[in-house]
Amino acid sequence: MSAGWFRRRFLPGGLLSAPGPSRPRASPVPYRRPRFLRGSGSGPGPADASRRPDARPVRSPARGRALPWNAGYAEIINAEKSEFNEDQASCGKLCIRRCEFGAEEDQEWLTLCPEEFLTGHYWALFDGHGGPAAAILAANTLHSCLRRQLEAVVEGMVAAQPPMHLSGHCICPSDPQFVEEKGIRAEDLVIGALESAFQECDEVIGRELEASGQVGGCTALVAVSLQGKLYVANAGDSRAILVRRDEVRPLSSEFTPETERQRIQQLAFVYPELLAGEFTRLEFPRRLKGDDLGQKVLFRDHHMSGWGYKCVEKSDLKYPLIHGQGRQARLLGTLAVSRGLGDHQLRVLDTDIQLKPFLLSVPQVTVLDVDQLELQEEDVVVMATDGLWDVLSNEQVARLVRSFLPGNREDPHRFSELAKMLIHSTQGKDGSPTGEGQVSYDDVSVFVIPLHSHGQGSSGH
Numbered sequence: 048m049s050a051g052w053f054r055r056r057f058l059p060g061g062l063l064s065a066p067g068p069s070r071p072r073a074s075p076v077p078y079r080r081p082r083f084l085r086g087s088g089s090g091p092g093p094a095d096a097s098r099r100p101d102a103r104p105v106r107s108p109a110r111g112r113a114l115p116w117n118a119g120y121a122e123i124i125n126a127e128k129s130e131f132n133e134d135q136a137s138c139g140k141l142c143i144r145r146c147e148f149g150a151e152e153d154q155e156w157l158t159l160c161p162e163e164f165l166t167g168h169y170w171a172l173f174d175g176h177g178g179p180a181a182a183i184l185a186a187n188t189l190h191s192c193l194r195r196q197l198e199a200v201v202e203g204m205v206a207a208q209p210p211m212h213l214s215g216h217c218i219c220p221s222d223p224q225f226v227e228e229k230g231i232r233a234e235d236l237v238i239g240a241l242e243s244a245f246q247e248c249d250e251v252i253g254r255e256l257e258a259s260g261q262v263g264g265c266t267a268l269v270a271v272s273l274q275g276k277l278y279v280a281n282a283g284d285s286r287a288i289l290v291r292r293d294e295v296r297p298l299s300s301e302f303t304p305e306t307e308r309q310r311i312q313q314l315a316f317v318y319p320e321l322l323a324g325e326f327t328r329l330e331f332p333r334r335l336k337g338d339d340l341g342q343k344v345l346f347r348d349h350h351m352s353g354w355g356y357k358c359v360e361k362s363d364l365k366y367p368l369i370h371g372q373g374r375q376a377r378l379l380g381t382l383a384v385s386r387g388l389g390d391h392q393l394r395v396l397d398t399d400i401q402l403k404p405f406l407l408s409v410p411q412v413t414v415l416d417v418d419q420l421e422l423q424e425e426d427v428v429v430m431a432t433d434g435l436w437d438v439l440s441n442e443q444v445a446r447l448v449r450s451f452l453p454g455n456r457e458d459p460h461r462f463s464e465l466a467k468m469l470i471h472s473t474q475g476k477d478g479s480p481t482g483e484g485q486v487s488y489d490d491v492s493v494f495v496i497p498l499h500s501h502g503q504g505s506s507g508h
Contacts (some may be wrong), residue, residue: 145198167273451468474487
């Protein structure tokens with residue numbers, strides 16, 4: 048399999064980097080190659096890495112070890128908003144062992160080890176905010192958390208039906224019937240492992256940032272190929288789509304203050320002290336003014352998907368819990384996403400009001416049964432941070448994919464080139480494939496994952 052992420056200057060492992068376009072500024076911040084990506088890197092990879100043209104290793108950010116980029120093509124653009132790129136990524140072969148963790152726990156997770164029982168592939172994009180620290184930690188940590196969680200349930204994953212007791216003991220003769228009635232399948236164990244891994248990673252990030260005196264958070268979009276299925280886990284506003292010859296299928300949903308309005312309002316209703324008397328949980332079409340007092344205006348609360356009218360009271364003039372619309376919507380006037388990792392220390396400006404209670408680190412997981420698809424050579428999954436989707440729709444990306452891949456079948460790096468072309472389409476440069484001159488001022492990161500090779504003999508067991 049292959050996939051990847053890029054910036055513009057070539058880095059080992061198909062990783063490219065360069066500043067994206069930026070608004071004019073008096074003293075622009077120069078792009079610097081992040082410290083943890085410096086050095087060409089070399090080291091052991093999977094047994095078949097030497098036979099793959101794009102299987103070049105890059106140094107592991109965590110301990111300077113080699114990460115085999117055998118599973119990806121990609122591109123990243125760094126807009127000039129921070130000294131280091133706030134977008135980070137990770138990908139590689141996922142080796143799940145049957146044995147319990149012990150002295151070997153610190154062994155590099157990507158090394159092909161003799162205890163290997165189940166194998167898959169892993170891709171992840173992290174879009175940082177408030178600095179790159181949380182995204183760097185997530186890129187270094189989440190895969191280890193996921194491996195631990197999967198190894199804790201791997202025996203159930205490979206069983207015909209997940210047993211009630213992992214030990215195999217049958218306390219109640221009807222246990223298999225109870226499991227069947229609940230509809231519990233092997234994929235549910237993978238979903239649970241992903242959810243638990245995100246939660247564990249969030250806790251690690253919180254401890255590490257507090258210990259180092261750093262702040263920040265990040266969104267997380269992860270794809271895991273395992274046992275003939277592709278699991279896409281999303282916490283934030285990045286997006287993944289499946290592009291086929293006659294189909295474009297979303298594989299994730301964005302989580303913003305708008306899309307999770309009712310959950311956030313419900314939390315403020317149950318725990319009003321979280322707002323410290325400074326905000327109103329109610330939503331109005333616009334920010335209310337003093338002249339609105341006593342008037343009946345449109346509003347909605349946590350229990351409403353529709354709208355109603357209420358008489359404006361003084362408390363309604365407070366700043367809204369969720370303010371703005373679309374990409375401008377903000378939670379507590381501060382954050383544009385409602386799920387992600389980190390942000391444990393984030394507070395509303397000049398207050399002690401914390402945002403973390405309103406944020407979820409739990410992802411939504413979508414399962415694509417790849418083995419059930421009649422795969423074509425041009426069938427791909429495109430994963431990207433919000434910088435791409437700010438200016439390109441799902442359909443526009445699909446058109447670019449379909450126009451590029453058929454004419455480049457002989458190019459072994461065609462998926463890397465496709466990712467670069469998608470990035471180029473967001474930079475408003477002459478000759479942009481869309482011809483519409485869109486410009487993204489955000490960091491942009493893209494994975495293009497071809498599914499065709501994955502669908503052939505992909506049990507991984």
